[in-house]
Structure formats: structure tokens, C-alpha cells
Amino acid sequence: xxxxxxxxxxxxxxxxxxxxxxxxxxxxxxxxxxxxxxxxxxxxxxxxxxxxxxxxxxxxxxxxxxxxxxxxxxxxxxxxxxxxxxxxxxxxxxxxxxxxxxxxxxxxxxxxxxxxxxxxxxxxxxxxxxxxxxxxxxxxxxxxxxxxxxxxxxxxxxxxxxxxxxxxxxxxxxxxxxxxxxxxxxxxxxxxxxxxxxxxxxxxxxxxxxxxxxxxxxxxxxxxxxxxxxxxxxxxxxxxxxxxxxxxxxxxxxxxxxxxxxxxxxxxxxxxxxxxxxxxxxxxxxxxxxxxxxxxxxxxxxxxxxxxxxxxxxxxxxxxxxxxxxxxxxxxxxxxxxxxxxxxxxxxxxxxxxxxxxxxxxxxxxxxxxxxxxxxxxx
Amino acid sequence: xxxxxxxxxxxxxxxxxxxxxxxxxxxxxxxxxxxxxxxxxxxxxxxxxxxxxxxxxxxxxxxxxxxxxxxxxxxxxxxxxxxxxxxxxxxxxxxxxxxxxxxxxxxxxxxxxxxxxxxxxxxxxxxxxxxxxxxxxxxxxxxxxxxxxxxxxxxxxxxxxxxxxxxxxxxxxxxxxxxxxxxxxxxxxxxxxxxxxxxxxxxxxxxxxxxxxxxxxxxxxxxxxxxxxxxxxxxxxxxxxxxxxxxxxxxxxxxxxxxxxxxx
Ligand code: SF4
Ligand code: SF4
Ligand code: SF4
Ligand code: SF4
Numbered sequence: 010x011x012x013x014x015x016x017x018x019x020x021x022x023x024x025x026x027x028x029x030x031x032x033x034x035x036x037x038x039x040x041x042x043x044x045x046x047x048x049x050x051x052x053x054x055x056x057x058x059x060x061x062x063x064x065x066x067x068x069x070x071x072x073x074x075x076x077x078x079x080x081x082x083x084x085x086x087x088x089x090x091x092x093x094x095x096x097x098x099x100x101x102x103x104x105x106x107x108x109x110x111x112x113x114x115x116x117x118x119x120x121x122x123x124x125x126x127x128x129x130x131x132x133x134x135x136x137x138x139x140x141x142x143x144x145x146x147x148x149x150x151x152x153x154x155x156x157x158x159x160x161x162x163x164x165x166x167x168x169x170x171x172x173x174x175x176x177x178x179x180x181x182x183x184x185x186x187x188x189x190x191x192x193x194x195x196x197x198x199x200x201x202x203x204x205x206x207x208x209x210x211x212x213x214x215x216x217x218x219x220x221x222x223x224x225x226x227x228x229x230x231x232x233x234x235x236x237x238x239x240x241x242x243x244x245x246x247x248x249x250x251x252x253x254x255x256x257x258x259x260x261x262x263x264x265x266x267x268x269x270x271x272x273x274x275x276x277x278x279x280x281x282x283x284x285x286x287x288x289x290x291x292x293x294x295x296x297x298x299x300x301x302x303x304x305x306x307x308x309x310x311x312x313x314x315x316x317x318x319x320x321x322x323x324x325x326x327x328x329x330x331x332x333x334x335x336x337x338x339x340x341x342x343x344x345x346x347x348x349x350x351x352x353x354x355x356x357x358x359x360x361x362x363x364x365x366x367x368x369x370x371x372x373x374x375x376x377x378x379x380x381x382x383x384x385x386x387x388x
Numbered sequence: 389x390x391x392x393x394x395x396x397x398x399x400x401x402x403x404x405x406x407x408x409x410x411x412x413x414x415x416x417x418x419x420x421x422x423x424x425x426x427x428x429x430x431x432x433x434x435x436x437x438x439x440x441x442x443x444x445x446x447x448x449x450x451x452x453x454x455x456x457x458x459x460x461x462x463x464x465x466x467x468x469x470x471x472x473x474x475x476x477x478x479x480x481x482x483x484x485x486x487x488x489x490x491x492x493x494x495x496x497x498x499x500x501x502x503x504x505x506x507x508x509x510x511x512x513x514x515x516x517x518x519x520x521x522x523x524x525x526x527x528x529x530x531x532x533x534x535x536x537x538x539x540x541x542x543x544x545x546x547x548x549x550x551x552x553x554x555x556x557x558x559x560x561x562x563x564x565x566x567x568x569x570x571x572x573x574x575x576x577x578x579x580x581x582x583x584x585x586x587x588x589x590x591x592x593x594x595x596x597x598x599x600x601x602x603x604x605x606x607x608x609x610x611x612x613x614x615x616x617x618x619x620x621x622x623x624x625x626x627x628x629x630x631x632x633x634x635x636x637x638x639x640x641x642x643x644x645x646x647x648x649x650x651x652x
Contacts, residue, residue: 045591047564070616072569089564099560276605278577279552283559294550296536299420301543310560315552316602330603365555365567365577366612 016227016235017219019195019206025056026222027165027193031126036163039095040128041083048074048088050095053128056082067173067247067358070367080204083197086173087131087357091286095125096159097141099310103293108302120154124161130191132184133176133357135166137286139190143349144289163214166191170238174247175358177371181250183355185242187211193219196235207235248358248371251378256343258378263335267376272331274366281360281368282312282337287353290318313337338370394443394542396421397429399463401449401456402483402511407474408432408448410528417535424542440466444541446534447520450476452483452511464518469541472514473534475527475631479599484511484634488642511634522547525580527597527631533582551602553577554594558585566593573613573627578604578637599632606641621645 019027032038032054040053043060053059064075065085077084106115130138142159145152169176169185178184187194192215196207207227210216282288292311297304311318313336319326327333345353354370361369398408412433414421421427428438445467451460464470475481486494487510495502514520524533536548554576558565566588567574574593576585580601587594600606606628613619613627628642 047569049562049564070568070612071571072565074569089569090562094562099562274605274608276553276577276608277603278555280555280559280565280577283556295545296548297539297543297545299417299424299535299539299542301424301539310556311552312556315556317551330605363565363568365565365574366608367616 016232017208017210017224018227018231019208019219019222019224021056021204021206023223024195024206027218028053028055028128030218030221031163035123036126037123038126038128039092041088043074046074049090050092050127050129064171065173067175067362068367069175069361069369069372070364072362079199081171081197081199083129083167083195084171086169086171086176087134087359089284089359089363091134091137091284091357091359092127092130093137093141093286095127095162096138096155097145097289097310101154101308103306103308105303105305108304113304120157122158124163125158126163126165128165128167130164130166130187131169131357132166132187133178133355134286135164135187135190136178136181136183136355137357138164140287140349140351140353140355141289143351144287163218164191164193166194166211168194168196168235168239168242170197170242172242172246173358173362175361175369176246176356177248177250177358178356179243179246180248180252181352181354181356186239191215196239198231198235198238200234205231207231248356248361248369250354250356250371250374252342252352255374255378256346259339259343262377265377265380267373267379268331268335270376271334271368271373272329274368275330275334276366277314277330277333278365279312279314280363280365281370282314283310284359284363285341285354286357286359287341287355288312292318313340334368338373341370342374393424393426395428395438395441396425396444396446396538397440397442397463397467398427398431398433399429399445399447399449400431401447401460401476401514402452403449403474403476403481405432405448407446407477407528410531411446411534414531414535417531421535421538425538441468442466443468444538445470446538447472447477447514448474450480450483450511450513451517452480452508454506454508456508457517460514460517469521470514470518471522471524471537471541472520473524473526473529473537475525475597475599476511477514478523478525478635479513479632480511480634481527482631482633485629486511487634487639488629513634522549524582525599525632526582529598530582530584550581552581553601554579554581554583554585554588554598557581557583558588561585561589563588566591571617573617573619573623575609575627578606578609595630596628596638597631599635600637604637606637607644610641610645621647 042051059082062077066073102118106113145155166187191211194209290311294307316325341353540547566572572593575596576594579596580598624645625642628638632638
């Protein structure tokens with residue numbers, strides 16, 4: 010069974026041993042790191058490389074790191090980068106070709122990267138991986154390069170005890186506690202008893218790894234303390250999104266005047282879709298050298314905010330900024346459901362924080378919910 | 389196949405020569421270029437000048453002197469494909485700052501005998517005078533863009549064109565947004581991609597040296613700079629009045645912040 014085992018407790022030393030074991034097994038370990046004031050995911054060696062006491066202040070269009078005195082290693086929600094680039098690189102060589110006397114010879118790139126172990130995957134980002142799996146793995150065509158990296162990955166999730174000002178995973182049921190899709194899930198606790206982690210195992214690989222490091226059964230009090238911290242976190246979400254009846258409302262209000270209002274602010278810069286952990290759009294870029302004997306094709310991450318994104322035989326379907334913002338929002342929250350059977354949003358709040366002019370999906374939805382819909386209820 | 393090599397000419401109008409230099413910096417690809425085309429005219433590289441017509445003309449610089457008016461027509465007549473490259477050729481360049489004032493004021497300030505300096509009142513892009521087949525924005529454009537454009541001409545491929553914001557390149561490169569995380573007034577969201585987000589990659593805000601992107605909502609970005617980052621009106625004028633001062637979107641935005649407002 011893939012289900013949960015009883016919770017266990019890990020000390021800080023136990024976590025360090027666990028990370029060392031992952032590296033010993035050949036994983037490339039990616040985790041949170043701070044370089045020149047930029048928070049991101051990078052290759053780390055162990056606990057010593059993790060930023061300590063770091064927090065994040067997030068509002069629409071604003072992000073600031075804060076430095077606290079405490080020892081927490083995961084005392085913040087999500088920064089700008091999601092884990093999407095690990096499995097879906099922003100620019101990837103698809104094939105290259107060389108012309109010789111016999112014609113074109115096409116070759117595929119070799120992608121024998123080491124398997125990755127991801128440390129600190131937040132519940133919303135875990136949910137986003139599940140969404141991307143539906144896109145790339147569960148349709149009629151399987152994206153092989155995504156599949157290879159994704160299936161080899163080992164995932165250490167970390168539940169959120171300090172949600173951010175733009176988080177709304179609780180509205181969508183994707184957080185602040187991870188439910189599935191991890192090998193191990195940690196809840197970090199700094200209490201009178203010290204610095205410890207409540208660990209849940211989500212896979213056989215997770216259980217096997219834990220066996221190699223010192224750990225013990227969690228006490229009822231420890232389980233209770235972690236649950237309380239996560240319940241409190243669910244009540245401290247900076248944003249809320251009401252989903253009831255939203256899809257129908259969006260379909261009935263394609264001409265809502267608020268779309269034009271947003272277009273008065275939207276830069277069509279595409280940052281929201283770039284940072285979104287579930288947006289999967291891309292285009293293919295062909296290049297040819299001057300001699301005309303070497304060609305290559307790259308798959309490059311793209312967004313629906315460019316005119317070219319919807320260009321078909323002689324014109325763009327979405328030439329106006331408001332139609333592009335509408336496409337983005339309705340895809341995330343409505344048409345995605347018809348396409349993939351789930352939402353295209355996991356409530357991570359990145360599109361709100363990282364929009365250069367603070368356009369806020371939850372606020373825009375609230376505004377779109379006010380008024381319009383007639384004529385005649387539109388069935 | 390001893391086919392005659394296509395002739396390439398590189399022309400200079402009013403400019404700093406940086407775009408021509410960026411051709412010289414092509415290194416290995418310069419050798420390849422010389423193999424694939426007859427470099428018939430390239431003043432930055434050689435005094436040689438073969439007669440036209442030319443298959444491909446790369447035009448650097450803006451129209452800013454009286455004699456340019458005739459010269460640009462001649463270049464057009466001699467060229468099968470005319471590619472305007474760089475900020476000067478595509479918008480008028482930094483010398484288009486004169487378009488916002490009386491150029492005579494500058495001339496009198498700088499030169500002892502300003503009457504010996506015959507210049508047009510405005511510095512303008514090539515496309516304002518003759519039809520242009522392709523514009524490559526940037527100060528200078530990225531070398532890859534130039535090579536791709538020439539390769540497309542040589543082999544009949546459609547020219548590369550990817551209208552998009554610098555932000556897309558910035559995010560692909562994995563840079564952390566300096567506007568959102570450091571409060572720096574970055575023009576990336578309204579600026580055409582092509583540089584690879586060089587400045588944000590060095591923790592500097594983009595200053596728009598590739599010019600406006602498609603549908604650039606400059607008014608919204610300016611409002612955010614003023615209301616959230618505390619930018620003064622004069623700073624907003626300067627932000628948009630730099631390398632692409634004369635491009636319509638940036639020109640209108642800078643004029644909107646002039647105090648007192650421009651008459652008319
Ligand atoms: S739409 Fe916004 S909040 Fe939702 S998953 Fe994407 S970035 Fe996160
Ligand atoms: S919202 Fe836009 S960028 Fe994102 S997946 Fe949909 S169409 Fe693509
Ligand atoms: S909503 Fe914000 S981030 Fe998205 S395209 Fe518009 S301005 Fe850019
Ligand atoms: S740093 Fe500038 S170019 Fe990069 S995403 Fe932010 S606003 Fe855009």
C-alpha cells in the first residue's frame with residue numbers, strides 16, 4: 010500500500026544523515042538555498058547549506074526576505090522558483106541535424122542526468138507536480154524527457170507552518186499539509202523539546218531510506234503538536250479563493266467589464282504564467298547556421314500573453330491584452346477542468362507576488378464575481 | 389556548386405558603430421559569414437567597396453543629417469533585403485533626444501561654429517524613410533539575432549521574430565525578479581526580449597535598451613513605479629527617454645510625465 014505509516018520523529022542530525030544517504034545513493038540533491046540575496050533551489054550538500062531563520066514577506070507585486078533569530082530551516086512558504094524547471098526545463102534541445110553528402114542526419118540529445126532528490130517541496134508544489142503529470146504523462150502522448158526525470162525523482166516534502174501573504178492553498182485543498190505524492194513529508198518543529206521533524210512516509214522508497222538513519226516512533230503529543238501547527242497555518246492564509254460555481258460564472262461572463270479593467274493594468278509581460286508551477290506552454294525554436302548545414306530545434310517555455318501564442322494562419326486569435334489575461338485566468342480556473350479533470354491552480358500565490366504590478370488572481374476573481382451574467386441567466 | 393556568393397553590405401548612418409562592432413565580435417561565425425557571403429561593403433572592417441546591387445544590406449544608424457535623406461533612398465534601391473539593426477536604425481537612437489528640444493541649443497553649447505554642423509531637426513529610424521524588410525531591436529542587437537537573420541536570408545527560412553517581454557528571458561534564465569524582490573524600477577515587462585535578460589542577471593534593472601515590446605502597457609508600469617517605488621515624475625521621464633526615446637510607446641510615456649505637461 011502507498012498509504013501512510015505511523016508518524017516518526019527525526020532529529021536535526023537524523024535529517025542530516027538522511028540527506029547524506031540520498032547523496033551516497035547517487036542522487037543530485039536540490040534544496041532551498043540563498044545566494045547573493047536570491048532565494049532558489051540549488052544543489053546542496055546537506056543541512057549546513059540550508060538558510061536558517063529566513064522568512065518571506067509577500068504581497069501582490071512585492072517580495073522581501075526577512076531574517077529572524079530562530080533556527081527554522083523551512084520557516085517560509087514558496088519563493089519565486091517552483092520545481093517545474095527540474096522536470097520541464099525552460100529551454101531544451103529536442104533534436105539537432107547535420108547535413109552531409111548523404112542528406113540530413115538527425116540526432117537526439119543524450120539526457121543521462123543523475124536522478125534528483127528534491128528537499129523542501131511544499132504541498133502546493135507537490136499538487137502542481139500531480140497536475141503536470143496529468144498534462145505530460147496521462148494524455149495520449151507521453152513526454153519522455155519529463156517522464157524520465159520525474160519518475161526517478163525522490164521527493165522530501167515539507168509541510169507549511171508559516172504560510173505567506175499571497176498563499177491560498179487552503180482554499181483549494183492542496184495544503185498546508187501534503188497528502189500524497191511524496192516519498193517523505195516533514196513537519197518542522199522548534200519547541201521546548203528542541204528542533205525536530207515529524208516524518209510521514211509516502212512510498213516504499215521513503216520507508217527504506219528512513220530505515221538507514223536514526224529515527225523513532227512519534228509520541229501522541231508530537232503528532233498532536235504538528236497537527237495543531239498545521240491547522241493554525243491553514244487559518245493564516247494571506248488569500249482566499251472561492252471556487253463554488255466559479256467555472257460556470259466565468260463561462261457566462263466572457264464579456265465582463267472587469268476584463269477590460271484588468272487590461273488597464275496588465276503588462277502582458279507573462280511573469281504570472283512563467284512562475285506558475287503548472288503552466289506548461291512552450292514553442293519550438295528552429296535555428297540554422299550560416300552555412301546551412303547544421304540545424305537544431307529547441308523547446309522553449311512560452312506563455313499565452315504574447316500575440317504570437319495564438320497566431321494561426323494570418324492573425325492572432327487574442328490580439329488584445331484583455332483577451333490574453335482572460336485566456337490565462339479562465340484556463341487556470343475553468344477550462345483546465347474540462348481539459349485535464351483538475352484545476353490549473355494550486356494556490357501557491359506566485360502569480361500574485363511576482364506580477365510586476367501586483368495583479369491578484371484572487372482579487373480579480375472576486376471582482377469578476379460581482380455583477381454581470383444576464384442576459385436571461387445564459388442557462 | 390560554384391554558385392555566386394550573395395553580396396552583403398553593412399551601412400552606417402548616425403550611430404556609435406557598436407552594431408558593426410558586434411558583427412566583428414562574431415569570432416568564429418565571422419569566418420563562416422565571410423565564407424557564405426561576399427562582404428562587399430563593411431566600413432568598420434575594410435576600405436574595400438564592391439559595387440551594388442547587394443543581396444542583403446544591414447543598416448546601422450539613424451537618419452540625422454541632410455545628406456542621409458538621399459543616401460537612405462540609394463541604399464534601399466541597391467538592396468534586395470534591407471535589415472535595419474540597432475536602436476538608432478530602428479528608432480532614432482540616443483541622438484533622438486534632440487527630438488524633444490531644439491537641436492540648435494545643443495549645437496550652440498558644444499560647438500564654437502554651430503553653423504558648420506548641418507543636422508536635421510530630428511533623428512529618425514530608417515523605416516520612416518524607406519520600406520524595411522526586417523528590424524532587429526537592441527543596443528546592440530544580440531549577435532545571435534543578426535546571424536539568425538542572415539542565415540534566414542541565405543537559406544530562405546522565415547526570419548526569426550519572437551515579440552515578447554524581457555521578463556520571459558529573465559524567468560527562463562532563473563533570475564530572481566529585481567523589481568519584485570528588490571524594488572528596482574525594471575523596464576523588462578515593457579521591453580522587447582533579445583538580450584537574454586543581461587541586466588537583471590546582474591541585479592540591475594532593465595533600462596529598455598531593446599525598445600518597447602508589442603502591446604507595451606507603459607502607463608501601468610509607470611504608475612507602479614510612482615505609487616509603489618516612489619519614483620518622481622522627472623525620473624519617469626528619464627526612464628522612458630533613453631535608448632528608445634523616440635519609439636512611439638516610450639516617447640508618449642515620457643511626455644506624459646513632463647512637468648509642466650507638453651502643450652498639445
Ligand atoms: S495560478 Fe497563480 S496561485 Fe495558481 S498555481 Fe499558478 S502561480 Fe500559483
Ligand atoms: S494559462 Fe496560458 S501559459 Fe498557462 S498553460 Fe494555459 S495557455 Fe499556457
Ligand atoms: S497579470 Fe501581471 S504578471 Fe501576468 S502578464 Fe499581466 S502584468 Fe504580467
Ligand atoms: S527583473 Fe525585470 S526583466 Fe526580470 S522578471 Fe523582473 S521585471 Fe521582468
